[in-house]
Amino acid sequence: MNPSTSTESSAASSVPEQPKRLKLISWNIDGRNAENIKSRTEGVQGVIANEKPDIVFFQEVIPWSFAYLKGVFDETYECIAGGDAGYFTAAMVKKATVKLHDFYLQPFYSSKMGRNLLILQTEVTSSGIPLLLMTSHLESSNVEGSERKNQLKKAFEEMKVADSKYTVIFGGDMNVRDSEIVQIGGLPEGISDLYEVTGSRPECYYTWDNARNDNLYFPQRVKSRFRFDRAENRYVLLCHWRLDPDTVLAHLTNHE
Amino acid sequence: MNPSTSTESSAASSVPEQPKRLKLISWNIDGRNAENIKSRTEGVQGVIANEKPDIVFFQEVIPWSFAYLKGVFDETYECIAGGDAGYFTAAMVKKATVKLHDFYLQPFYSSKMGRNLLILQTEVTSSGIPLLLMTSHLESSNVEGSERKNQLKKAFEEMKVADSKYTVIFGGDMNVRDSEIVQIGGLPEGISDLYEVTGSRPECYYTWDNARNDNLYFPQRVKSRFRFDRAENRYVLLCHWRLDPDTVLAHLTNHE
């Protein structure tokens, strides 16, 4: 059991006075699956408590698990939910290091699954660096590729039009295939993928691996795996990232 | 009603003494549809008689229509069938201009639809230019993309390994999407697409258009269209092609 994307950043050399690091975790905690939801959520709590990330992006929290995690972390983190029924995204920012100024939702109007974009306007407290945080759980399943590509384009558009003061981080469960990125014309100018900019290390590639995670069982001879969970970055000042392969264990997220 | 791909070539300038032109037609004549099969096949006959192509690639001939067309054109064309049951491909080469030396089939072993590759070893009579002609009707339907891509790769391989004396033309109903070409890594080095090398004229793009051809009716609000029919070329001497938009009318092939 592990979050699917865990990264750390350091500030660019133009702000050398305090090489501040930020730790980011993105994690689909499989709220669509009721099985062991209590113990799995306790496991999530344990990882967050150990890792002490500055920023957390969740997908598939449910009302119960959001209340639980907010109950645990309310003193140390701002906890923001992207919905209040079914399953939805959430974001947590560590009060000690990141100042939350505002947050809002951008709906995906043609989503059949109630998906949206959760956006937080924040600031790195120590340096004053403005940070726009975005997370989403894009339309699931291969057959919804067309809707998903539209959602991804809208998210990229949101990154591009953000105030130029912001370093923008868009991370989450994008359910996206590499071929779909090609089909929408690749990443827009100025936006980079954290897996790629950290050297495309093979051990960090798969974030959803049906051979390593039995949370969802499909009776296939050859198991499927994808890089569904990603983080895209429009950087202004924060730019050195490191991807942690141990916490990129294939959505290991879902299962305890 | 029109063939989907009609092209003419002229010899490269290195053989200037006789700027020989060749006319090629590729045409899926919709033998999977029994409706009006007789009158539609007579329509095919009429177009071939008018256009007098040097080379014809057919897909979806059936035993009856092959016998009919061979009966009509046997004196002026070599008529080769790629099968003898159900529906299959066929090729015709005009005896007056193209010499047929041999022909053979390459099976697609994992085809669920009995598809294969029909290959003719020929020679342009006037110039002696060796010409390898290949046609196929690659696996149909969107969901068979994986099988179809394998078939296409095998066909490209066949083009690449052909004796270097040959100019190779592979034309037919490839049922292929542009994205699938990208997924197999694009056209191999040395192979070019006749639509592209003739300037990618938009009026020649769609060869299967459900809005312009009611042979197959689907109750969709927005009709689909694709460039299913293509011709790929590994040229040695023949290299100047012209695509005829009037005969590229969207598989108009199928319907009279």
Next chain:
DNA sequence: CCGTCATAG
């Protein structure tokens, strides 16, 4: 939230 297949529109 996989890949494959069948069916309806």
Next chain:
DNA sequence: CCTATGACG
């Protein structure tokens, strides 16, 4: 030989 949906492995 389209797209959308749902069942099944």
